[in-house]
Amino acid sequence: MNPEQLLLKAKTHLTMKHPYFGMLASRLRHEPGEGVSGYASNGVRFLYNPAYIEKRTIEEVMFILTNCVMHHVLSHQQRRLNRRGSLWQLATDYAINNLLHQNGLVIPQGANFNTEFKGMYAEEIYDLLKEQYGLSLSEDAFGRDDQRSPDTMAMGDVPEEEGGEPFSANDGTIDEGLDPQSESQWQYAASVAKEVAQRKGSMPTGMDRLGKRAIASGVDWRFELYNAINRHMRNNYAFMPPNKKHIYRGIALPSLASDTLSLCVAIDTSGSINDELLGLFMEEFKSIMNNFPAVKIELITADAKVHNHYTFQGGERLDFSLKGGGGTDFRPVFDYIDANLPMTTMLLYFTDGEGRFPRIPPAYEVLWALSGPAKTPFGRALALFA
Incomplete structure:
Protein backbone atom coordinates (compact mmCIF):
# COMPACT_ATOMS: atom_id res chain seq x y z
CA MET A 1 0.00 0.00 0.00
CA ASN A 2 1.53 3.32 -1.04
CA PRO A 3 1.54 6.38 1.29
CA GLU A 4 -1.40 8.03 -0.48
CA GLN A 5 -3.57 4.94 -0.09
CA LEU A 6 -2.45 4.52 3.53
CA LEU A 7 -3.44 8.08 4.43
CA LEU A 8 -6.84 7.75 2.75
CA LYS A 9 -7.49 4.45 4.49
CA ALA A 10 -6.47 5.92 7.85
CA LYS A 11 -8.91 8.81 7.41
CA THR A 12 -11.68 6.36 6.47
CA HIS A 13 -11.01 4.20 9.52
CA LEU A 14 -11.01 7.25 11.76
CA THR A 15 -14.34 8.42 10.36
CA MET A 16 -15.87 4.99 10.98
CA LYS A 17 -14.41 4.29 14.43
CA HIS A 18 -14.00 7.83 15.75
CA PRO A 19 -16.32 10.21 13.84
CA TYR A 20 -15.16 13.30 15.69
CA PHE A 21 -11.47 12.73 14.93
CA GLY A 22 -12.22 11.43 11.43
CA MET A 23 -14.18 14.50 10.35
CA LEU A 24 -11.40 16.77 11.51
CA ALA A 25 -8.62 14.66 9.97
CA SER A 26 -10.40 14.74 6.62
CA ARG A 27 -9.89 18.53 6.53
CA LEU A 28 -6.12 18.18 6.19
CA ARG A 29 -4.90 18.33 2.60
CA HIS A 30 -2.09 15.80 2.56
CA GLU A 31 0.74 15.98 0.07
CA PRO A 32 4.39 14.86 -0.16
CA GLY A 33 6.79 17.51 1.06
CA GLU A 34 10.38 18.12 0.12
CA GLY A 35 12.73 18.29 3.06
CA VAL A 36 10.19 16.82 5.49
CA SER A 37 11.85 14.13 7.56
CA GLY A 38 8.60 12.69 8.86
CA TYR A 39 5.45 14.81 8.71
CA ALA A 40 4.31 18.34 9.46
CA SER A 41 1.01 20.19 9.61
CA ASN A 42 0.04 23.86 9.80
CA GLY A 43 -3.70 23.26 10.02
CA VAL A 44 -4.24 23.53 6.29
CA ARG A 45 -1.65 21.25 4.70
CA PHE A 46 -0.29 17.94 5.96
CA LEU A 47 3.15 17.40 4.43
CA TYR A 48 4.79 14.02 4.70
CA ASN A 49 7.87 12.08 3.72
CA PRO A 50 6.60 9.12 1.61
CA ALA A 51 9.40 6.85 2.85
CA TYR A 52 8.44 7.63 6.44
CA ILE A 53 4.69 7.12 6.03
CA GLU A 54 4.92 3.86 4.08
CA LYS A 55 6.75 2.28 7.05
CA ARG A 56 3.87 3.08 9.40
CA THR A 57 0.97 0.82 10.29
CA ILE A 58 -2.62 1.95 9.72
CA GLU A 59 -2.99 2.51 13.50
CA GLU A 60 0.13 4.67 13.58
CA VAL A 61 -1.10 6.83 10.69
CA MET A 62 -4.47 7.22 12.44
CA PHE A 63 -2.61 8.40 15.52
CA ILE A 64 -0.43 10.82 13.54
CA LEU A 65 -3.42 12.46 11.83
CA THR A 66 -5.42 12.72 15.05
CA ASN A 67 -2.50 14.13 17.02
CA CYS A 68 -2.03 16.82 14.36
CA VAL A 69 -5.65 17.93 14.21
CA MET A 70 -6.01 18.05 17.98
CA HIS A 71 -3.09 20.49 18.21
CA HIS A 72 -5.09 22.78 15.92
CA VAL A 73 -8.48 22.20 17.57
CA LEU A 74 -7.03 22.96 20.99
CA SER A 75 -5.21 26.04 19.63
CA HIS A 76 -1.93 24.92 21.14
CA GLN A 77 0.18 27.23 18.99
CA GLN A 78 -1.91 30.22 20.02
CA ARG A 79 -1.85 29.15 23.68
CA ARG A 80 1.94 28.93 23.75
CA LEU A 81 2.33 32.65 24.54
CA ASN A 82 5.88 33.21 25.85
CA ARG A 83 6.62 29.61 26.78
CA ARG A 84 9.65 27.65 25.62
CA GLY A 85 8.78 26.19 22.24
CA SER A 86 10.18 22.66 22.55
CA LEU A 87 8.97 22.16 26.12
CA TRP A 88 5.51 23.46 25.20
CA GLN A 89 5.41 21.01 22.27
CA LEU A 90 6.23 18.17 24.66
CA ALA A 91 3.56 19.28 27.14
CA THR A 92 0.87 19.55 24.46
CA ASP A 93 1.78 16.12 23.11
CA TYR A 94 1.42 14.60 26.58
CA ALA A 95 -2.02 16.22 26.98
CA ILE A 96 -3.26 15.10 23.56
CA ASN A 97 -1.82 11.59 23.63
CA ASN A 98 -3.39 10.82 26.99
CA LEU A 99 -6.71 11.93 25.52
CA LEU A 100 -6.22 9.70 22.46
CA HIS A 101 -5.22 6.73 24.61
CA GLN A 102 -8.32 7.29 26.75
CA ASN A 103 -10.43 7.04 23.60
CA GLY A 104 -8.93 3.80 22.32
CA LEU A 105 -6.35 4.97 19.78
CA VAL A 106 -3.08 3.04 19.64
CA ILE A 107 -0.15 5.12 20.92
CA PRO A 108 2.97 4.20 18.89
CA GLN A 109 6.26 3.36 20.50
CA GLY A 110 8.34 6.53 20.74
CA ALA A 111 5.36 8.88 21.10
CA ASN A 112 5.31 11.36 23.97
CA PHE A 113 3.03 9.50 26.35
CA ASN A 114 2.93 9.32 30.14
CA THR A 115 -0.13 8.33 32.14
CA GLU A 116 1.01 10.57 35.01
CA PHE A 117 -0.35 13.49 32.99
CA LYS A 118 -3.78 11.97 32.40
CA GLY A 119 -6.58 14.53 32.54
CA MET A 120 -4.22 17.49 32.87
CA TYR A 121 -4.14 20.68 30.85
CA ALA A 122 -1.07 21.36 28.70
CA GLU A 123 -0.36 24.41 30.86
CA GLU A 124 -0.29 22.25 33.99
CA ILE A 125 1.98 19.68 32.34
CA TYR A 126 4.32 22.43 31.14
CA ASP A 127 4.88 23.69 34.70
CA LEU A 128 5.57 20.16 35.95
CA LEU A 129 8.06 19.54 33.12
CA LYS A 130 9.92 22.73 33.99
CA GLU A 131 10.43 21.43 37.51
CA GLN A 132 11.34 17.97 36.24
CA TYR A 133 14.05 19.29 33.91
CA GLY A 134 15.33 21.87 36.39
CA LEU A 135 14.44 24.86 34.24
CA SER A 136 13.88 28.34 35.63
CA LEU A 137 10.69 28.76 37.61
CA SER A 138 11.07 32.51 38.18
CA GLU A 139 8.30 33.56 35.84
CA ASP A 140 5.44 35.95 36.28
CA ALA A 141 2.79 37.68 34.24
CA PHE A 142 5.11 40.54 33.30
CA GLY A 143 8.20 38.76 31.99
CA ARG A 144 10.76 36.00 32.43
CA ASP A 145 14.26 35.98 33.83
CA ASP A 146 15.35 33.55 31.13
CA GLN A 147 16.72 35.81 28.42
CA ARG A 148 16.57 33.21 25.67
CA SER A 149 13.65 33.35 23.32
CA PRO A 150 11.50 30.19 23.29
CA ASP A 151 12.45 29.75 19.64
CA THR A 152 16.15 29.57 20.45
CA MET A 153 15.77 26.62 22.81
CA ALA A 154 16.88 23.49 20.99
CA MET A 155 15.15 20.16 21.51
CA GLY A 156 18.43 18.93 22.94
CA ASP A 157 17.69 20.98 26.05
CA VAL A 158 14.92 18.51 26.89
CA PRO A 159 15.69 14.79 27.30
CA GLU A 160 14.37 12.74 24.40
CA GLU A 161 11.78 10.03 24.93
CA GLU A 162 13.02 6.49 25.06
CA GLY A 163 11.71 3.75 22.85
CA GLY A 164 12.29 4.90 19.28
CA GLU A 165 11.86 7.90 17.01
CA PRO A 166 9.55 10.65 18.25
CA PHE A 167 6.07 11.21 16.88
CA SER A 168 5.97 14.99 17.12
CA ALA A 169 3.10 16.92 15.56
CA ASN A 170 5.43 19.17 13.58
CA ASP A 171 9.06 18.71 12.55
CA GLY A 172 9.60 22.41 11.95
CA THR A 173 9.66 22.39 8.15
CA ILE A 174 6.26 24.08 7.69
CA ASP A 175 4.92 27.31 9.07
CA GLU A 176 3.15 26.47 12.34
CA GLY A 177 1.08 29.61 12.67
CA LEU A 178 -2.60 29.70 11.77
CA ASP A 179 -4.01 32.94 10.43
CA PRO A 180 -7.18 34.15 12.17
CA GLN A 181 -9.40 32.89 9.35
CA SER A 182 -7.92 29.37 9.44
CA GLU A 183 -8.15 29.28 13.24
CA SER A 184 -11.79 30.32 13.08
CA GLN A 185 -12.45 27.60 10.50
CA TRP A 186 -10.96 24.98 12.82
CA GLN A 187 -13.17 26.08 15.66
CA TYR A 188 -16.23 25.91 13.42
CA ALA A 189 -15.21 22.48 12.09
CA ALA A 190 -14.73 21.25 15.66
CA SER A 191 -18.22 22.41 16.62
CA VAL A 192 -19.75 20.63 13.62
CA ALA A 193 -17.77 17.45 14.34
CA LYS A 194 -18.90 17.60 17.97
CA GLU A 195 -22.55 17.87 16.93
CA VAL A 196 -22.25 14.89 14.56
CA ALA A 197 -20.38 12.80 17.12
CA GLN A 198 -22.93 13.55 19.82
CA ARG A 199 -25.79 12.46 17.56
CA LYS A 200 -23.96 9.16 17.02
CA GLY A 201 -23.18 8.82 20.72
CA SER A 202 -19.44 8.74 19.98
CA MET A 203 -18.13 12.01 21.33
CA PRO A 204 -14.59 11.46 22.68
CA THR A 205 -14.31 11.33 26.45
CA GLY A 206 -12.15 13.85 28.26
CA MET A 207 -12.99 16.72 25.92
CA ASP A 208 -15.38 18.60 28.18
CA ARG A 209 -12.81 20.86 29.83
CA LEU A 210 -9.90 20.53 27.39
CA GLY A 211 -10.89 23.48 25.20
CA LYS A 212 -8.60 26.22 24.07
CA ARG A 213 -7.37 28.95 26.36
CA ALA A 214 -8.39 32.47 25.62
CA ILE A 215 -5.88 35.26 25.20
CA ALA A 216 -6.51 38.41 27.16
CA SER A 217 -7.53 41.59 25.39
CA GLY A 218 -5.35 44.63 24.81
CA VAL A 219 -6.35 45.89 28.27
CA ASP A 220 -3.75 44.49 30.65
Whole structure:
Protein backbone atom coordinates (compact mmCIF):
# COMPACT_ATOMS: atom_id res chain seq x y z
CA MET A 1 0.00 0.00 0.00
CA ASN A 2 1.53 3.32 -1.04
CA PRO A 3 1.54 6.38 1.29
CA GLU A 4 -1.40 8.03 -0.48
CA GLN A 5 -3.57 4.94 -0.09
CA LEU A 6 -2.45 4.52 3.53
CA LEU A 7 -3.44 8.08 4.43
CA LEU A 8 -6.84 7.75 2.75
CA LYS A 9 -7.49 4.45 4.49
CA ALA A 10 -6.47 5.92 7.85
CA LYS A 11 -8.91 8.81 7.41
CA THR A 12 -11.68 6.36 6.47
CA HIS A 13 -11.01 4.20 9.52
CA LEU A 14 -11.01 7.25 11.76
CA THR A 15 -14.34 8.42 10.36
CA MET A 16 -15.87 4.99 10.98
CA LYS A 17 -14.41 4.29 14.43
CA HIS A 18 -14.00 7.83 15.75
CA PRO A 19 -16.32 10.21 13.84
CA TYR A 20 -15.16 13.30 15.69
CA PHE A 21 -11.47 12.73 14.93
CA GLY A 22 -12.22 11.43 11.43
CA MET A 23 -14.18 14.50 10.35
CA LEU A 24 -11.40 16.77 11.51
CA ALA A 25 -8.62 14.66 9.97
CA SER A 26 -10.40 14.74 6.62
CA ARG A 27 -9.89 18.53 6.53
CA LEU A 28 -6.12 18.18 6.19
CA ARG A 29 -4.90 18.33 2.60
CA HIS A 30 -2.09 15.80 2.56
CA GLU A 31 0.74 15.98 0.07
CA PRO A 32 4.39 14.86 -0.16
CA GLY A 33 6.79 17.51 1.06
CA GLU A 34 10.38 18.12 0.12
CA GLY A 35 12.73 18.29 3.06
CA VAL A 36 10.19 16.82 5.49
CA SER A 37 11.85 14.13 7.56
CA GLY A 38 8.60 12.69 8.86
CA TYR A 39 5.45 14.81 8.71
CA ALA A 40 4.31 18.34 9.46
CA SER A 41 1.01 20.19 9.61
CA ASN A 42 0.04 23.86 9.80
CA GLY A 43 -3.70 23.26 10.02
CA VAL A 44 -4.24 23.53 6.29
CA ARG A 45 -1.65 21.25 4.70
CA PHE A 46 -0.29 17.94 5.96
CA LEU A 47 3.15 17.40 4.43
CA TYR A 48 4.79 14.02 4.70
CA ASN A 49 7.87 12.08 3.72
CA PRO A 50 6.60 9.12 1.61
CA ALA A 51 9.40 6.85 2.85
CA TYR A 52 8.44 7.63 6.44
CA ILE A 53 4.69 7.12 6.03
CA GLU A 54 4.92 3.86 4.08
CA LYS A 55 6.75 2.28 7.05
CA ARG A 56 3.87 3.08 9.40
CA THR A 57 0.97 0.82 10.29
CA ILE A 58 -2.62 1.95 9.72
CA GLU A 59 -2.99 2.51 13.50
CA GLU A 60 0.13 4.67 13.58
CA VAL A 61 -1.10 6.83 10.69
CA MET A 62 -4.47 7.22 12.44
CA PHE A 63 -2.61 8.40 15.52
CA ILE A 64 -0.43 10.82 13.54
CA LEU A 65 -3.42 12.46 11.83
CA THR A 66 -5.42 12.72 15.05
CA ASN A 67 -2.50 14.13 17.02
CA CYS A 68 -2.03 16.82 14.36
CA VAL A 69 -5.65 17.93 14.21
CA MET A 70 -6.01 18.05 17.98
CA HIS A 71 -3.09 20.49 18.21
CA HIS A 72 -5.09 22.78 15.92
CA VAL A 73 -8.48 22.20 17.57
CA LEU A 74 -7.03 22.96 20.99
CA SER A 75 -5.21 26.04 19.63
CA HIS A 76 -1.93 24.92 21.14
CA GLN A 77 0.18 27.23 18.99
CA GLN A 78 -1.91 30.22 20.02
CA ARG A 79 -1.85 29.15 23.68
CA ARG A 80 1.94 28.93 23.75
CA LEU A 81 2.33 32.65 24.54
CA ASN A 82 5.88 33.21 25.85
CA ARG A 83 6.62 29.61 26.78
CA ARG A 84 9.65 27.65 25.62
CA GLY A 85 8.78 26.19 22.24
CA SER A 86 10.18 22.66 22.55
CA LEU A 87 8.97 22.16 26.12
CA TRP A 88 5.51 23.46 25.20
CA GLN A 89 5.41 21.01 22.27
CA LEU A 90 6.23 18.17 24.66
CA ALA A 91 3.56 19.28 27.14
CA THR A 92 0.87 19.55 24.46
CA ASP A 93 1.78 16.12 23.11
CA TYR A 94 1.42 14.60 26.58
CA ALA A 95 -2.02 16.22 26.98
CA ILE A 96 -3.26 15.10 23.56
CA ASN A 97 -1.82 11.59 23.63
CA ASN A 98 -3.39 10.82 26.99
CA LEU A 99 -6.71 11.93 25.52
CA LEU A 100 -6.22 9.70 22.46
CA HIS A 101 -5.22 6.73 24.61
CA GLN A 102 -8.32 7.29 26.75
CA ASN A 103 -10.43 7.04 23.60
CA GLY A 104 -8.93 3.80 22.32
CA LEU A 105 -6.35 4.97 19.78
CA VAL A 106 -3.08 3.04 19.64
CA ILE A 107 -0.15 5.12 20.92
CA PRO A 108 2.97 4.20 18.89
CA GLN A 109 6.26 3.36 20.50
CA GLY A 110 8.34 6.53 20.74
CA ALA A 111 5.36 8.88 21.10
CA ASN A 112 5.31 11.36 23.97
CA PHE A 113 3.03 9.50 26.35
CA ASN A 114 2.93 9.32 30.14
CA THR A 115 -0.13 8.33 32.14
CA GLU A 116 1.01 10.57 35.01
CA PHE A 117 -0.35 13.49 32.99
CA LYS A 118 -3.78 11.97 32.40
CA GLY A 119 -6.58 14.53 32.54
CA MET A 120 -4.22 17.49 32.87
CA TYR A 121 -4.14 20.68 30.85
CA ALA A 122 -1.07 21.36 28.70
CA GLU A 123 -0.36 24.41 30.86
CA GLU A 124 -0.29 22.25 33.99
CA ILE A 125 1.98 19.68 32.34
CA TYR A 126 4.32 22.43 31.14
CA ASP A 127 4.88 23.69 34.70
CA LEU A 128 5.57 20.16 35.95
CA LEU A 129 8.06 19.54 33.12
CA LYS A 130 9.92 22.73 33.99
CA GLU A 131 10.43 21.43 37.51
CA GLN A 132 11.34 17.97 36.24
CA TYR A 133 14.05 19.29 33.91
CA GLY A 134 15.33 21.87 36.39
CA LEU A 135 14.44 24.86 34.24
CA SER A 136 13.88 28.34 35.63
CA LEU A 137 10.69 28.76 37.61
CA SER A 138 11.07 32.51 38.18
CA GLU A 139 8.30 33.56 35.84
CA ASP A 140 5.44 35.95 36.28
CA ALA A 141 2.79 37.68 34.24
CA PHE A 142 5.11 40.54 33.30
CA GLY A 143 8.20 38.76 31.99
CA ARG A 144 10.76 36.00 32.43
CA ASP A 145 14.26 35.98 33.83
CA ASP A 146 15.35 33.55 31.13
CA GLN A 147 16.72 35.81 28.42
CA ARG A 148 16.57 33.21 25.67
CA SER A 149 13.65 33.35 23.32
CA PRO A 150 11.50 30.19 23.29
CA ASP A 151 12.45 29.75 19.64
CA THR A 152 16.15 29.57 20.45
CA MET A 153 15.77 26.62 22.81
CA ALA A 154 16.88 23.49 20.99
CA MET A 155 15.15 20.16 21.51
CA GLY A 156 18.43 18.93 22.94
CA ASP A 157 17.69 20.98 26.05
CA VAL A 158 14.92 18.51 26.89
CA PRO A 159 15.69 14.79 27.30
CA GLU A 160 14.37 12.74 24.40
CA GLU A 161 11.78 10.03 24.93
CA GLU A 162 13.02 6.49 25.06
CA GLY A 163 11.71 3.75 22.85
CA GLY A 164 12.29 4.90 19.28
CA GLU A 165 11.86 7.90 17.01
CA PRO A 166 9.55 10.65 18.25
CA PHE A 167 6.07 11.21 16.88
CA SER A 168 5.97 14.99 17.12
CA ALA A 169 3.10 16.92 15.56
CA ASN A 170 5.43 19.17 13.58
CA ASP A 171 9.06 18.71 12.55
CA GLY A 172 9.60 22.41 11.95
CA THR A 173 9.66 22.39 8.15
CA ILE A 174 6.26 24.08 7.69
CA ASP A 175 4.92 27.31 9.07
CA GLU A 176 3.15 26.47 12.34
CA GLY A 177 1.08 29.61 12.67
CA LEU A 178 -2.60 29.70 11.77
CA ASP A 179 -4.01 32.94 10.43
CA PRO A 180 -7.18 34.15 12.17
CA GLN A 181 -9.40 32.89 9.35
CA SER A 182 -7.92 29.37 9.44
CA GLU A 183 -8.15 29.28 13.24
CA SER A 184 -11.79 30.32 13.08
CA GLN A 185 -12.45 27.60 10.50
CA TRP A 186 -10.96 24.98 12.82
CA GLN A 187 -13.17 26.08 15.66
CA TYR A 188 -16.23 25.91 13.42
CA ALA A 189 -15.21 22.48 12.09
CA ALA A 190 -14.73 21.25 15.66
CA SER A 191 -18.22 22.41 16.62
CA VAL A 192 -19.75 20.63 13.62
CA ALA A 193 -17.77 17.45 14.34
CA LYS A 194 -18.90 17.60 17.97
CA GLU A 195 -22.55 17.87 16.93
CA VAL A 196 -22.25 14.89 14.56
CA ALA A 197 -20.38 12.80 17.12
CA GLN A 198 -22.93 13.55 19.82
CA ARG A 199 -25.79 12.46 17.56
CA LYS A 200 -23.96 9.16 17.02
CA GLY A 201 -23.18 8.82 20.72
CA SER A 202 -19.44 8.74 19.98
CA MET A 203 -18.13 12.01 21.33
CA PRO A 204 -14.59 11.46 22.68
CA THR A 205 -14.31 11.33 26.45
CA GLY A 206 -12.15 13.85 28.26
CA MET A 207 -12.99 16.72 25.92
CA ASP A 208 -15.38 18.60 28.18
CA ARG A 209 -12.81 20.86 29.83
CA LEU A 210 -9.90 20.53 27.39
CA GLY A 211 -10.89 23.48 25.20
CA LYS A 212 -8.60 26.22 24.07
CA ARG A 213 -7.37 28.95 26.36
CA ALA A 214 -8.39 32.47 25.62
CA ILE A 215 -5.88 35.26 25.20
CA ALA A 216 -6.51 38.41 27.16
CA SER A 217 -7.53 41.59 25.39
CA GLY A 218 -5.35 44.63 24.81
CA VAL A 219 -6.35 45.89 28.27
CA ASP A 220 -3.75 44.49 30.65
CA TRP A 221 -6.20 43.10 33.18
CA ARG A 222 -3.45 41.00 34.75
CA PHE A 223 -1.59 44.17 35.64
CA GLU A 224 -4.74 45.55 37.24
CA LEU A 225 -5.31 42.34 39.16
CA TYR A 226 -1.75 42.04 40.42
CA ASN A 227 -1.72 45.71 41.41
CA ALA A 228 -4.84 45.09 43.45
CA ILE A 229 -3.23 42.10 45.17
CA ASN A 230 -0.07 44.07 45.87
CA ARG A 231 -2.08 46.83 47.50
CA HIS A 232 -3.02 44.36 50.19
CA MET A 233 0.43 42.90 50.64
CA ARG A 234 2.64 43.89 53.56
CA ASN A 235 6.32 44.20 52.71
CA ASN A 236 7.28 41.64 55.29
CA TYR A 237 9.98 39.26 54.10
CA ALA A 238 10.16 35.93 55.86
CA PHE A 239 11.91 32.62 55.29
CA MET A 240 8.84 30.59 56.15
CA PRO A 241 7.71 29.72 53.60
CA PRO A 242 10.82 30.28 51.42
CA ASN A 243 10.52 31.70 47.92
CA LYS A 244 9.59 28.67 45.78
CA LYS A 245 10.90 30.29 42.60
CA HIS A 246 14.49 29.57 43.68
CA ILE A 247 14.16 26.25 45.55
CA TYR A 248 15.17 24.26 42.43
CA ARG A 249 18.54 26.09 42.54
CA GLY A 250 19.13 25.02 46.14
CA ILE A 251 18.75 28.62 47.34
CA ALA A 252 16.34 29.54 50.12
CA LEU A 253 15.47 33.20 49.60
CA PRO A 254 12.87 35.04 51.65
CA SER A 255 9.32 35.23 50.36
CA LEU A 256 6.84 38.05 50.60
CA ALA A 257 4.57 37.04 53.46
CA SER A 258 1.24 38.70 54.10
CA ASP A 259 -1.10 38.84 57.04
CA THR A 260 -3.26 41.51 55.43
CA LEU A 261 -4.61 39.71 52.37
CA SER A 262 -7.26 37.04 52.35
CA LEU A 263 -8.02 36.42 48.67
CA CYS A 264 -11.15 34.67 47.49
CA VAL A 265 -11.60 33.63 43.86
CA ALA A 266 -14.99 32.63 42.49
CA ILE A 267 -15.67 31.05 39.11
CA ASP A 268 -19.04 31.17 37.43
CA THR A 269 -19.80 27.63 36.19
CA SER A 270 -23.25 28.42 34.83
CA GLY A 271 -24.41 27.23 31.43
CA SER A 272 -23.48 30.53 29.76
CA ILE A 273 -19.77 30.12 30.57
CA ASN A 274 -17.71 28.49 27.83
CA ASP A 275 -14.43 26.60 27.99
CA GLU A 276 -12.40 29.64 26.90
CA LEU A 277 -13.13 31.50 30.12
CA LEU A 278 -12.64 28.38 32.22
CA GLY A 279 -9.29 27.78 30.55
CA LEU A 280 -8.16 31.34 31.06
CA PHE A 281 -9.16 31.12 34.69
CA MET A 282 -7.06 27.99 35.19
CA GLU A 283 -4.02 29.67 33.68
CA GLU A 284 -4.34 32.89 35.65
CA PHE A 285 -5.21 31.14 38.88
CA LYS A 286 -1.92 29.23 38.64
CA SER A 287 -0.04 32.45 37.86
CA ILE A 288 -1.46 34.04 40.99
CA MET A 289 -0.36 31.10 43.13
CA ASN A 290 3.14 31.06 41.61
CA ASN A 291 3.68 34.80 41.94
CA PHE A 292 2.21 35.13 45.43
CA PRO A 293 3.28 31.87 47.14
CA ALA A 294 2.51 33.19 50.62
CA VAL A 295 -1.10 34.02 49.78
CA LYS A 296 -3.75 31.50 50.70
CA ILE A 297 -6.51 31.49 48.10
CA GLU A 298 -10.08 30.41 48.76
CA LEU A 299 -11.66 29.09 45.56
CA ILE A 300 -15.44 28.92 45.17
CA THR A 301 -17.25 27.41 42.15
CA ALA A 302 -20.89 28.38 41.71
CA ASP A 303 -23.74 29.05 39.30
CA ALA A 304 -27.05 29.80 40.99
CA LYS A 305 -25.68 28.10 44.10
CA VAL A 306 -22.29 27.35 45.61
CA HIS A 307 -21.04 23.95 44.49
CA ASN A 308 -17.55 23.67 45.97
CA HIS A 309 -15.05 25.48 48.18
CA TYR A 310 -11.33 24.70 47.98
CA THR A 311 -8.26 26.19 49.63
CA PHE A 312 -4.96 26.51 47.74
CA GLN A 313 -1.57 28.03 48.35
CA GLY A 314 1.29 28.69 45.93
CA GLY A 315 2.97 25.59 44.51
CA GLU A 316 0.09 23.21 45.16
CA ARG A 317 -1.27 21.09 42.32
CA LEU A 318 -4.69 22.08 41.08
CA ASP A 319 -7.12 19.24 41.62
CA PHE A 320 -10.78 20.18 41.64
CA SER A 321 -13.97 19.66 39.69
CA LEU A 322 -16.04 22.30 37.91
CA LYS A 323 -19.70 21.57 38.57
CA GLY A 324 -22.56 23.69 37.34
CA GLY A 325 -24.44 24.38 34.14
CA GLY A 326 -27.45 26.10 35.67
CA GLY A 327 -28.47 29.73 35.88
CA THR A 328 -26.41 32.58 37.31
CA ASP A 329 -26.96 34.20 40.68
CA PHE A 330 -24.03 35.98 42.34
CA ARG A 331 -25.71 36.38 45.71
CA PRO A 332 -25.00 32.86 47.06
CA VAL A 333 -21.23 33.43 46.73
CA PHE A 334 -21.37 36.66 48.73
CA ASP A 335 -23.62 35.01 51.32
CA TYR A 336 -21.21 32.07 51.56
CA ILE A 337 -18.23 34.39 52.07
CA ASP A 338 -20.05 36.30 54.80
CA ALA A 339 -20.91 33.07 56.60
CA ASN A 340 -17.69 31.11 56.14
CA LEU A 341 -14.88 33.50 55.14
CA PRO A 342 -15.44 36.65 57.19
CA MET A 343 -11.77 37.72 56.92
CA THR A 344 -11.91 38.06 53.11
CA THR A 345 -10.25 41.27 51.91
CA MET A 346 -10.69 40.82 48.15
CA LEU A 347 -12.89 38.76 45.82
CA LEU A 348 -11.99 38.05 42.19
CA TYR A 349 -15.06 36.78 40.32
CA PHE A 350 -14.65 35.16 36.87
CA THR A 351 -17.97 35.49 35.05
CA ASP A 352 -19.81 36.89 32.05
CA GLY A 353 -21.58 39.35 34.33
CA GLU A 354 -25.07 38.12 33.48
CA GLY A 355 -26.84 37.32 36.73
CA ARG A 356 -28.43 38.66 39.90
CA PHE A 357 -26.21 40.87 42.05
CA PRO A 358 -26.42 41.54 45.79
CA ARG A 359 -28.36 44.68 46.64
CA ILE A 360 -25.74 45.89 49.15
CA PRO A 361 -22.03 45.89 48.21
CA PRO A 362 -19.72 43.96 50.55
CA ALA A 363 -17.09 45.57 52.76
CA TYR A 364 -14.22 43.90 50.87
CA GLU A 365 -12.85 44.81 47.44
CA VAL A 366 -14.45 43.09 44.44
CA LEU A 367 -12.87 42.60 41.01
CA TRP A 368 -15.08 41.27 38.20
CA ALA A 369 -13.11 39.39 35.51
CA LEU A 370 -15.64 39.65 32.69
CA SER A 371 -15.77 37.64 29.47
CA GLY A 372 -17.83 40.32 27.73
CA PRO A 373 -19.37 43.77 28.18
CA ALA A 374 -21.54 43.85 31.29
CA LYS A 375 -22.62 46.37 33.91
CA THR A 376 -21.68 45.67 37.50
CA PRO A 377 -23.37 47.69 40.28
CA PHE A 378 -20.21 47.74 42.41
CA GLY A 379 -16.57 46.69 42.30
CA ARG A 380 -14.07 47.09 39.48
CA ALA A 381 -14.74 45.44 36.10
CA LEU A 382 -11.75 43.94 34.24
CA ALA A 383 -12.29 42.91 30.60
CA LEU A 384 -10.79 39.56 29.64
CA PHE A 385 -11.55 39.84 25.93
CA ALA A 386 -11.24 42.59 23.36
